[in-house]
Amino acid sequence: MDFLSFLNNSITPYHAIKNSVNMLLEQGFQELTFQKIWHLEPSKSYFIKQGPTTVFAFRMPQKISTKLRFKLAMAHSDFPTLKVTPRSTFYKSGVQLVHSEVYGSPLYHSWLDRDLGCAGLLVYEKDGQMQNRLVQSLKKFNIPQLAVHLQRNVNQEGIKVDPQKGLDVFWSSNQEDSLESWLQQELAPGEDLLDYDIQFFDAQPASYGGVNEEWIYSGRLDNLASCHAAIKALLKSVPAPDSICGACLFNHEEIGSETREGARGPFLKAVLAQILESLQLPNINLAGILENSFAISMDMAHALHPSYPEKHDIRHAPSLGGGVVLKQNAQKRYATDVFSSATFKRLCRNAGVSFQDFVSRNDMPCGSTIGPSIAASLGIPTVDVGEPMLSMHSIREMSASKDHLEMILLIVALFKEI
Numbered sequence: 001m002d003f004l005s006f007l008n009n010s011i012t013p014y015h016a017i018k019n020s021v022n023m024l025l026e027q028g029f030q031e032l033t034f035q036k037i038w039h040l041e042p043s044k045s046y047f048i049k050q051g052p053t054t055v056f057a058f059r060m061p062q063k064i065s066t067k068l069r070f071k072l073a074m075a076h077s078d079f080p081t082l083k084v085t086p087r088s089t090f091y092k093s094g095v096q097l098v099h100s101e102v103y104g105s106p107l108y109h110s111w112l113d114r115d116l117g118c119a120g121l122l123v124y125e126k127d128g129q130m131q132n133r134l135v136q137s138l139k140k141f142n143i144p145q146l147a148v149h150l151q152r153n154v155n156q157e158g159i160k161v162d163p164q165k166g167l168d169v170f171w172s173s174n175q176e177d178s179l180e181s182w183l184q185q186e187l188a189p190g191e192d193l194l195d196y197d198i199q200f201f202d203a204q205p206a207s208y209g210g211v212n213e214e215w216i217y218s219g220r221l222d223n224l225a226s227c228h229a230a231i232k233a234l235l236k237s238v239p240a241p242d243s244i245c246g247a248c249l250f251n252h253e254e255i256g257s258e259t260r261e262g263a264r265g266p267f268l269k270a271v272l273a274q275i276l277e278s279l280q281l282p283n284i285n286l287a288g289i290l291e292n293s294f295a296i297s298m299d300m301a302h303a304l305h306p307s308y309p310e311k312h313d314i315r316h317a318p319s320l321g322g323g324v325v326l327k328q329n330a331q332k333r334y335a336t337d338v339f340s341s342a343t344f345k346r347l348c349r350n351a352g353v354s355f356q357d358f359v360s361r362n363d364m365p366c367g368s369t370i371g372p373s374i375a376a377s378l379g380i381p382t383v384d385v386g387e388p389m390l391s392m393h394s395i396r397e398m399s400a401s402k403d404h405l406e407m408i409l410l411i412v413a414l415f416k417e418i
């Protein structure tokens with residue numbers, strides 16, 4: 001699936017993982033589960049899911065010995081959004097409104113006056129069995145903002161959105177219509193709705209922009225760009241001897257990763273241990289293998305906005321189109337250390353990938369991502385990198401197509417290099 005199609009179709013983390021799995025299945029990856037014994041074969045490709053929002057896909061090398069190691073590319077599949085609450089629909093001043101709970105840290109005002117879509121997962125009972133499936137409304141919704149005449153100082157004071165009442169979505173002019181009644185219509189006869197996880201998303205399709213079409217405008221670039229690069233690179237790669245190459249997409253980074261499907265959960269370690277157990281290699285243990293392994297944690301990075309240069313340390317201000325961003329932080333909000341940084345630079349040099357440094361200002365708190373969680377729980381050498389972007393956590397973000405290609409090249413180099 002090409003990048004823009006992936007962005008357009010990955011409207012929730014459920015859809016992002018489904019699209020990723022479809023790409024894997026098309027190339028012959030086989031699904032594994034923890035419930036069954038694994039018989040892994042050289043040169044074969046596999047994947048395993050943790051629920052519907054986290055997946056680990058990997059390729060076996062042609063030759064496996066006790067020198068085995070893992071090479072991992074990791075990203076998060078979630079993004080800031082508005083999640084529909086239980087009993088969400090209410091009637092007020094002639095409008096049916098849908099109330100949501102804020103997920104992660106969106107730029108609230110960017111959600112106003114946008115065409116919004118609505119999608120997610122239904123869990124229902126049929127013939128005594130609990131089942132689930134993805135749903136998407138074909139309708140558009142909106143959160144209109146207040147006119148300038150009713151807030152005369154808005155351009156001087158900025159838009160302040162109260163997330164409790166200012167992000168309710170206009171659903172219908174008819175009091176009979178509710179979000180729940182739409183969900184009921186999605187069910188077939190004999191299906192009994194048990195619960196749902198529904199969210200709103202930017203319905204405007206992704207597009208190329210700029211005179212040379214060098215930029216990408218889209219919702220959810222953070223971090224679907226990394227998910228797409230990880231899966232694409234895995235599909236293109238033939239692992240080096242003794243290297244098991246894997247791409248792992250986790251949910252829940254935007255809310256701290258400490259969940260069953262998050263990077264701080266048990267999933268990845270359990271999978272790696274299961275791979276080792278199934279190979280039955282003599283005199284080998286997971287900690288020893290992980291010491292010799294390498295992980296690239298991929299998450300988007302802040303590019304310099306030319307109108308606000310003071311927000312960056314000017315010596316460490318990545319630009320759109322300037323290449324993959326290497327993230328460093330002395331407080332270890334990023335997992336990068338001197339060795340993982342050196343390994344990254346060597347990979348870039350050998351593969352002809354351009355890169356740029358990011359260090360945040362001392363007077364500006366630094367963000368974080370899944371790299372530190374993975375490095376701390378697995379003990380695997382890890383580097384934090386990302387594609388530079390603007391408008392991070394806006395409903396519509398901006399990045400450069402060149403950087404996406406560079407990121408794919410980097411991950412291919414990780415998988416191929418001996």
Ligand SMILES: [Zn+2]
Nearest residue numbers: 222223299300
């Ligand atoms: Zn991110």
